[in-house]
Amino acid sequence: MFITDIRKEFYDVVVNQRVALLVSSDIDALCACKILQALFHCDQVQYTLVPVTGWQDLGTAFLEHKEQFRCFVLINCGANVDLLETLQPEEDSIFFICDTHRPVDVVNVYNDTQVKLMIKQDDDLGVPSYDDIFRDEEEEGGDDSGNESDGGSEPSGKRRRYDEGEVERRIERQRATREWEARRREILFDYEQYEYHGTSAAMVIFELAWVLTKDTKDMLWWAIIGLTDQWVHDKITHMKYVTDIATLQRHVSRHNHRNEDEDNSLSIDCMRISFEYDLRLALYQHWSLFESICNSSYTSCNFKLWSMHGQKKLQEFLADMGLPLKQVKQKFNSMDMSVKENLREVIEESSNKYGMKDIRIQTFGVHFGFKNHFLASDVVHATASLLESTEKDDSPGDNFIKALDCLSRSNLERLHGGIDLAKKKLMAIQQTVASCICTNLILSQGPFLYCYLLEGTPDVKLFSKPMALTLLCKYLLKAFVRSTRNKRCKLLPLIIAAPMDVEKRTVIVLGIPPESETSDKKNFFGRAFEKAAESTSSRTLHDHFDTSIIELKMEDRTKFLDALITLLS
């Protein structure tokens, strides 16, 4: 069931209990987790935090903790699958789910006792009504009891009359049931066909903090990072992003006004969040402007930087702005003040000339101390790189901890480490995109485009992780749409496969919807993968919470793809 009053129905319930927090491995979940932890510290709610990377992890974690905990809080996992069926809990276990995955499974919606969804109902859910998908047992049993009552001891004459009437009614009932079931299948198919994402979990938990009047700037910053993660990884539409930014902007103003009232302004060490209409250049303030332009998908795809022509255009662009190459290639912080002063406006003006109308994006930045200034997207990239780090000796648990740590302001070295890793990742993505486009590795299979990263590809280990592979896939599709002349291909979705586990000989397969300005980001590959795997009995593992990401045995790749082609044609 949906929770309407998050304070009464969730917080007041858990505040006197011990809680098990099961948190998915994505940035939004980490941010939501940080906010919730801060609230729990305030009220001394004892909890245990367990990171989970997929359904198997979730199941294991639940089994291990079900004896000790009655309340489970699931963050960014659990909404899109029949949870009670999967976990088979005792009757007194309660699950509070704060998950961005949609569509929410209908059983989760209509369970009144054990599943509580911390999801706003106006979030464009489109849940089918109860009567369309559930039927009371009595009506269905009516068919059977009709048969049984025929064996009653009634005079034969009467019985015959009853029989005829009875038979007619039974046939009618059966027909109605079949019709109802057919409509039900159709409704459920429509409802569950497309996967998409709802409001950021961090924002939902921040709202809880706000309702409790326990919200702090740190929590607001985490909410901002959670939303920005959804934007960086292309999980929500532009409209939704802008709407949510406006919501957060109100909170930022509220927090900032608190400080302006005092006679003494805040110490420089205090945290200040500011609204920024900043450049869409990844990590540019922690890198050189040139490198940032080369490795950000927006600029790279618009200039087509994988070609010589594109490189020349970039040089022209820089010259047009009057930015000397020497300046642009050095660390951003070392650039001349005169150059940095109106940089954003200058770049925006020139970008308009080169066809990049949206080089600036609404976002937020944070200042604390003299040196420390970060944009929300910087933190998202850094945390994502730490979370999916492929350095040796890093287990997923270790990475989770490191990523969680880097969100705290006291762990700046960790954050800077993350930024360095993020730079490497962005460069790897850029190079892979360039080589894929130049060697025509993206092939049209009919209903979709397909790209397979061979084992020997440089940095291919980075792409065995879902978030990094998603970023690569999105950049690749954008770049392909820009570089191809085939009009039909521009409207196709893209499936990418990369080696996942060399020993187990599996690949990770991911599908994204077609690229368009007005894309609603709804992804149908989840169901498509399931059906294709079933029909070919391919050995797949649908472990990830995003159903459009699966693991597949290398040998089954070809038949799986063929099944997909047939299915989607």
Add this chain to the structure above:
Amino acid sequence: PTLCLYSVTTTNEAKSEGKSELIPTIKFRHCCLLRNQRCIAAYLYVSFFQRQETNWTEDGRVMLEWFNQYKKSLATFMRSLGGEEGLDITQDMKPPKSLYIEVRCLKDHGEFEIDDGTIILLKKNSQHFLPRWKCEQLIRQGVLEHIMS
């Protein structure tokens, strides 16, 4: 000891006969006493740790015996404080800031029982928010790490 005796007699004199001129003397002797106390404490502290380093390897038996005696007298002392249950002075080596602390599990430790009977599973990389006094032991053993955010 003699200094102490002098101090006491002088204090009594000062109190009973109102000889306020003696007060500086009292104060001075008090300072001396305190200083002696500090010196003795420092000496014991240093000698204990020096001996711990040198004698531990050479004559372990002696140190072990001493340590057992120390443990016994510490236990008796602790029991004598704080009413019936005694007071565990080995807890809270530094002044505690909060009742509950956040800890991270550094290695698999299995099940751990806390005061109200509930059991926590300490698995590597899990984080918990628990009462401070239950965690101190495990923090010292290196199983848990205190997280300060």
